[in-house]
Amino acid sequence: MTIATRRRFLQGAAGLAGAAVAGFPHIWIKNADLAQAADGQIKVGVLYSLTGTTAIIETSLNQATLMAIEEINAAGGVNGRKIVPVVEDPASDPATFAEKARKLVIGEKCVSVFGSYTSASRKAVLPVFERYHNLYWYPTLYEGRECSMNVIYAGAVPNQQQRDFIPWLVKNFGKRFYLIGSNYIYPKEENNVCKILLQRLGGEVVGEEYVPLGHSEFSSVIEKFKNTKPDVIFSTVVGDSVVALHRQYKAAGLDPAKMPMASLTTSEEEVRAMGGEFAAGHFTSAPYFMSYESPENEKFVAAFQRKYGKDAVTNFVSEPAYFQVYLFAQAAAKLSGSDLTPPNIRKAAWGQEFKAPEGLVKIDPQNSHTYLWPKIGQAQSNGQFKIIEQSKEWVEPDPYWAYPGQVCTPNGMVQKKA
Amino acid sequence: MVDIFNQVFSGLSIASILLLISLGLAIIYGTVGVINLAHGEFVMLGAYTVWFLEAKFGLGLYSCLVLAFLVVSVLGWCAERLVIRHLYGRVLDTILATWGIGVILQQAVRLTAGAELRYVKMPAELSQAVALFGVDMSAYRLFVLVLTLALLLLTYALIFRTSFGLRLRGVVQNAEIARCFGVNASQIYSLTFAYGAGLAGVAGALVSPLKSVSPDMGTGYIVDAFMVVVVGGVQSLLGTVASAGILGELSEGLAYLSNDTIAKAVVFLGVVVLIRFRPQGLFAVRVRRG
Numbered sequence: 006m007t008i009a010t011r012r013r014f015l016q017g018a019a020g021l022a023g024a025a026v027a028g029f030p031h032i033w034i035k036n037a038d039l040a041q042a043a044d045g046q047i048k049v050g051v052l053y054s055l056t057g058t059t060a061i062i063e064t065s066l067n068q069a070t071l072m073a074i075e076e077i078n079a080a081g082g083v084n085g086r087k088i089v090p091v092v093e094d095p096a097s098d099p100a101t102f103a104e105k106a107r108k109l110v111i112g113e114k115c116v117s118v119f120g121s122y123t124s125a126s127r128k129a130v131l132p133v134f135e136r137y138h139n140l141y142w143y144p145t146l147y148e149g150r151e152c153s154m155n156v157i158y159a160g161a162v163p164n165q166q167q168r169d170f171i172p173w174l175v176k177n178f179g180k181r182f183y184l185i186g187s188n189y190i191y192p193k194e195e196n197n198v199c200k201i202l203l204q205r206l207g208g209e210v211v212g213e214e215y216v217p218l219g220h221s222e223f224s225s226v227i228e229k230f231k232n233t234k235p236d237v238i239f240s241t242v243v244g245d246s247v248v249a250l251h252r253q254y255k256a257a258g259l260d261p262a263k264m265p266m267a268s269l270t271t272s273e274e275e276v277r278a279m280g281g282e283f284a285a286g287h288f289t290s291a292p293y294f295m296s297y298e299s300p301e302n303e304k305f306v307a308a309f310q311r312k313y314g315k316d317a318v319t320n321f322v323s324e325p326a327y328f329q330v331y332l333f334a335q336a337a338a339k340l341s342g343s344d345l346t347p348p349n350i351r352k353a354a355w356g357q358e359f360k361a362p363e364g365l366v367k368i369d370p371q372n373s374h375t376y377l378w379p380k381i382g383q384a385q386s387n388g389q390f391k392i393i394e395q396s397k398e399w400v401e402p403d404p405y406w407a408y409p410g411q412v413c414t415p416n417g418m419v420q421k422k423a
Numbered sequence: 424m425v426d427i428f429n430q431v432f433s434g435l436s437i438a439s440i441l442l443l444i445s446l447g448l449a450i451i452y453g454t455v456g457v458i459n460l461a462h463g464e465f466v467m468l469g470a471y472t473v474w475f476l477e478a479k480f481g482l483g484l485y486s487c488l489v490l491a492f493l494v495v496s497v498l499g500w501c502a503e504r505l506v507i508r509h510l511y512g513r514v515l516d517t518i519l520a521t522w523g524i525g526v527i528l529q530q531a532v533r534l535t536a537g538a539e540l541r542y543v544k545m546p547a548e549l550s551q552a553v554a555l556f557g558v559d560m561s562a563y564r565l566f567v568l569v570l571t572l573a574l575l576l577l578t579y580a581l582i583f584r585t586s587f588g589l590r591l592r593g594v595v596q597n598a599e600i601a602r603c604f605g606v607n608a609s610q611i612y613s614l615t616f617a618y619g620a621g622l623a624g625v626a627g628a629l630v631s632p633l634k635s636v637s638p639d640m641g642t643g644y645i646v647d648a649f650m651v652v653v654v655g656g657v658q659s660l661l662g663t664v665a666s667a668g669i670l671g672e673l674s675e676g677l678a679y680l681s682n683d684t685i686a687k688a689v690v691f692l693g694v695v696v697l698i699r700f701r702p703q704g705l706f707a708v709r710v711r712r713g
Contacts (some may be wrong), residue, residue: 019686044450050434056538058538058639060538061537061538061539148649180502188684214683215680215682215683215684216562216682216683216684217687220683221634221635221640221643222437222440222634222683223434224433224564224675225433225435225675225678225679225683225686226678226683227433228429228433228679229431229679231427231559245540245634245635245637245640246635248494248540248634249633249635251563252545252632252633252634253633255550255561256545256549256551256552256561256563256633257551257552257559257560257561258551258552258559258560258561275540277542278540278542278635279541279542279635280542280544282550357490391691
């Protein structure tokens with residue numbers, strides 16, 4: 006055997022052995038496909054887009070997450086261990102989300118990942134977290150109807166945002182609703198819930214319409230508002246369409262005092278983009294508004310503005326992005342180093358409570374969604390919301406509220422026989 | 424009756440916005456023969472010019488309209504001088520080049536002004552509705568309609584009533600012969616391109632208070648503008664006007680009867696069928712190209 010061929014043989018053998026270890030680690034190490042905390046450190050992934058179409062809002066989520074991690078570490082970490090964030094930029098692209106999730110879970114061996122704003126990106130990473138038994142923390146309000154064993158849902162589901170909102174609207178403005186939304190799954194699921202609630206209250210849907218995503222010409226929609234004269238315009242329009250809708254509503258001479266828009270999606274961010282005078286008088290239901298008065302929120306807003314500039318705005322997505330890190334830390338604190346695996350964190354997270362800026366929140370031990378405090382805010386011309394009503398108690402999350410018989414359990418969705 | 428009147432006005436309003444954004448494209452396409460895929464980005468730049476001047480210098484919308492025209496037409500002139508003039512006669516290459524210019528402009532704005540939605544003020548006196556013939560109309564939409572008509576008349580006068588227009592029409596009919604008569608065709612081309620770009624800039628400035636301002640806002644407008652130009656027939660100002668009117672009223676009417684999603688699909692289907700049987704558009708002008 007010449008030197009050259011021997012070298013090649015050694016290279017080949019080493020490569021083969023390497024591939025075997027990398028490719029089939031469970032042969033060698035028990036439970037190796039479960040990520041674990043390394044010595045003295047707890048590695049977590051932070052997966053929010055810093056570039057691309059949803060970068061603005063997701064950047065605020067990234068900032069809130071990193072701020073929470075910093076605060077926890079400054080206060081001594083988790084039982085003396087520091088949380089180490091690994092930040093990736095999935096560039097607003099679902100396929101990139103999946104790729105980066107794989108990197109965080111397999112490559113970096115993070116024990117949990119905080120991420121996603123859109124439902125599309127969450128759906129894209131789910132297979133990764135399910136395959137590798139890892140845990141994803143999702144901060145956004147969403148349409149419900151999902152029950153993954155590998156996600157903790159910190160955002161509101163339809164029953165939480167609408168349970169008090171719809172009766173309040175009916176009582177104060179009337180029973181005739183016009184439903185307007187962007188054309189994708191979230192508005193349709195929200196409207197399902199809205200229609201059931203309206204039916205119970207004897208209300209009426211005088212129009213239901215979905216406009217294409219990114220739609221900016223609302224003159225025909227506004228014509229229909231004028232003709233059907235609804236008492237309430239229930240809006241689940243998203244993104245820059247929100248801006249166009251509000252501006253054209255006001256330009257057409259419609260009056261929020263008589264025909265208000267009631268939204269689940271208009272936050273301080275959208276109001277800032279459209280200008281306060283176009284949003285003034287309309288309503289939004291959400292568990293959190295920047296103007297909410299509580300010691301926790303004052304601290305949260307002050308810390309956020311100190312870190313990211315005095316014009317920085319907190320909103321109903323960045324607040325859950327913030328408090329879910331604390332819930333994670335509390336769960337992790339219950340586990341010893343070798344037990345710190347994603348499935349154990351999930352079990353430990355169930356029932357965890359935390360005094361969040363919006364109020365005391367709790368992770369439901371059945372469906373891994375979060376108990377929240379819905380509030381009704383009225384937009385003001387200064388760009389902030391005035392809180393008109395707030396729930397007297399926290400509201401239980403029910404991701405299958407509109408689908409009787411379907412229940413989210415710790416073992417996934419179960420269909421109960423009627 | 425009031426309903427119908429309301430409808431017609433809404434349709435006219437959509438038509439005026441369509442015409443506004445397609446006028447520049449039609450002129451560039453008709454004269455220079457370049458399919459300008461950066462047109463949507465010129466519209467976007469017009470909107471950003473207003474935002475910038477408003478936020479930094481506190482200028483009102485009216486003065487911004489003029490400045491948006493100037494800024495974007497200078498940019499258009501540069502684009503023509505630096506890139507597009509080297510590609511005349513190579514249609515596919517101009518498509519690629521203008522698309523590239525569009526991408527560069529879009530990313531440049533994203534990097535400098537940021538990706539977030541921007542806020543452009545609507546003049547206070549136009550932000551309410553006015554009652555006209557018994558119906559409430561958006562004062563701002565009326566303003567857009569009137570200004571579009573004014574720009575149309577201006578463009579018409581420029582093409583058919585000035586010596587520049589005469590030379591321009593000469594170049595469109597036969598560039599070689601026009602050159603023989605001492606017309607500086609390349610200068611005509613760059614000025615026309617700058618004028619078309621400037622119109623796009625005004626369009627962007629005018630729609631920005633009604634819609635939203637973001638780096639990728641041009642993408643939607645370019646589709647609408649192309650639809651109008653293709654239906655109307657290249658090189659026909661009248662065709663562009665008529666087609667904007669038809670498409671505006673049609674999409675408004677369909678959206679009113681069903682919804683915006685269906686209206687969009689039906690209008691596109693109609694356009695596909697139309698260009699299958701009348702590829703030259705509704706109002707094609709017969710011209711010999713040199």
